[in-house]
Amino acid sequence: AQSVTQLDSQVPVFEEAPVELRCNYSSSVSVYLFWYVQYPNQGLQLLLKYLSGSTLVESINGFEAEFNKSQTSFHLRKPSVHISDTAEYFCAVSPFYNTDKLIFGTGTRLQVFP
Amino acid sequence: NAGVTQTPKFQVLKTGQSMTLQCAQDMNHEYMSWYRQDPGMGLRLIHYSVGAGITDQGEVPNGYNVSRSTTEDFPLRLLSAAPSQTSVYFCASTPGQNTDTQYFGPGTRLTVL
Numbered sequence: 001a002q003s004v005t006q007l008d009s010q011v012p013v014f015e016e017a018p019v020e021l022r023c024n025y026s027s028s029v030s031v032y033l034f035w036y037v038q039y040p041n042q043g044l045q046l047l048l049k050y051l052s053g054s055t056l057v058e059s060i061n062g063f064e065a066e067f068n069k070s071q072t073s074f075h076l077r078k079p080s081v082h083i084s085d086t087a088e089y090f091c092a093v094s095p096f097y098n099t100d101k102l103i104f105g106t107g108t109r110l111q112v113f114p
Numbered sequence: 115n116a117g118v119t120q121t122p123k124f125q126v127l128k129t130g131q132s133m134t135l136q137c138a139q140d141m142n143h144e145y146m147s148w149y150r151q152d153p154g155m156g157l158r159l160i161h162y163s164v165g166a167g168i169t170d171q172g173e174v175p176n177g178y179n180v181s182r183s184t185t186e187d188f189p190l191r192l193l194s195a196a197p198s199q200t201s202v203y204f205c206a207s208t209p210g211q212n213t214d215t216q217y218f219g220p221g222t223r224l225t226v227l
Contacts, residue, residue, distance in 0.1 A: 009154065036218075043118075043204055043218035044157075090156060099208070101172070102216060104149075104156040 006105035023091030137205030
């Protein structure tokens with residue numbers, strides 16, 4: 001079985017500051033890792049994913065995440081946040097053989113202040 | 115494509131009432147899922163379907179029924195609503211097994227009094 005831990009339920013940050021949202025997982029098999037974003041009153045959207053290959057993956061809006069197998073982590077980072085990044089961010093994991101049964105973390109609410 | 119659609123957007127029920135949350139997708143996706151989202155608990159899988167005529171239980175199936183008579187539709191039924199079912203419900207779909215991205219609907223906010 002897989003599990004995901006997002007230790008920070010809320011992360012307040014000022015605009016243009018860097019941010020890191022932490023995600024750790026546990027699994028007895030190889031996994032795929034995802035970050036989903038939920039803007040206010042909307043459904044979830046895929047932000048980025050790690051399936052294989054390069055351990056550093058990037059999104060189109062400046063976020064990046066690095067898969068660290070030894071530390072079982074997949075932290076999300078952005079060097080300079082914008083007000084529009086205010087949202088809830090969910091880390092998710094699936095076993096490599098079945099990506100249809102995602103296991104989600106409890107979410108981290110990123111609040112960007114001017 | 116409309117993607118994944120859900121109706122209604124909001125619903126208030128009394129304890130013991132029944133209702134069906136509708137979910138439809140027009141992307142010809144084989145896999146569909148229902149999640150509930152509760153504060154501090156993330157998303158939890160209720161039921162899922164790997165194709166028309168096939169459904170299975172997720173992490174929190176009690177109190178919910180599903181059916182999959184067509185590829186497009188995956189309704190979620192509450193036979194006797196309870197206050198513990200107050201939540202936001204999301205439907206999702208993926209093209210097929212081992213496809214990496216799930217597409218989510220906009221959600222249904224359900225309150226059971």
